[in-house]
Amino acid sequence: MLHARQVLSATLVVAAIAVTAFAATPQVGASDKSIQPGGRFPTVTARNLERRAYRLPAELEGKYNVVVIAYRRQQQADVNTWMPFLNALEAQDKRVRWYELPTISGTTGFFMGWMIDRGMRRGIPDIDQRRRTITLYLDKTIFRRALRLPQSNGVIHVLLIDKAGRVLYRADGPYTPVAAGALRDRLKALR
Numbered sequence: 001m002l003h004a005r006q007v008l009s010a011t012l013v014v015a016a017i018a019v020t021a022f023a024a025t026p027q028v029g030a031s032d033k034s035i036q037p038g039g040r041f042p043t044v045t046a047r048n049l050e051r052r053a054y055r056l057p058a059e060l061e062g063k064y065n066v067v068v069i070a071y072r073r074q075q076q077a078d079v080n081t082w083m084p085f086l087n088a089l090e091a092q093d094k095r096v097r098w099y100e101l102p103t104i105s106g107t108t109g110f111f112m113g114w115m116i117d118r119g120m121r122r123g124i125p126d127i128d129q130r131r132r133t134i135t136l137y138l139d140k141t142i143f144r145r146a147l148r149l150p151q152s153n154g155v156i157h158v159l160l161i162d163k164a165g166r167v168l169y170r171a172d173g174p175y176t177p178v179a180a181g182a183l184r185d186r187l188k189a190l191r
Helices: 002-024 073-092 110-123 127-132 140-147 177-189
Strands: 044-048 053-056 064-070 096-105 134-138 157-162 167-172
Touching: 044 127, 044 134, 053 134, 064 073, 073 096, 073 177, 096 127, 096 140, 134 140, 157 177, 167 177
Parallel strands: 064 096, 096 134
Antiparallel strands: 044 053, 064 157, 157 167
16 A cells, blocks of 8 residues: 555656646747738728827838737737837837737727727826827728638737738737747848
């Protein structure tokens, strides 16, 4: 009986070590999958939270622009995981600008859109962040189809696009070092 307990105990210790090692290893998440870029960002007219009008993608300010597309308020935490990396990337590579694109069904109406933008303005005290936040009110099905994105509101999408709107890179989900490295590598290849 003592031998069986020792074997069981040793087995549990090995299992615990394996689980701990697995948990400490960087995991491949949705953002780490090799996603074939493609599609084209459709021409959209929208305003940022400082009420500046844009005709996207042509009037985005970078030679290359990273757009972080979110569909639900609850996805803000995932968007926030990308912010430190994207702020650093923008500071290091003068060709790059990044934008947050909350994407809302176009059937919301003017008044509701005004209320949503007003609420976001109040919730974002940083003026630079308000400038880079451009709310899209559009038909999400058509928008996702143009970008070759899944027809689901489940995850955020991080896209690298050029001035013509060509999608050059795509990651889905929160920041991971692997996804960030792939984006940085893609930008290096565009030099």
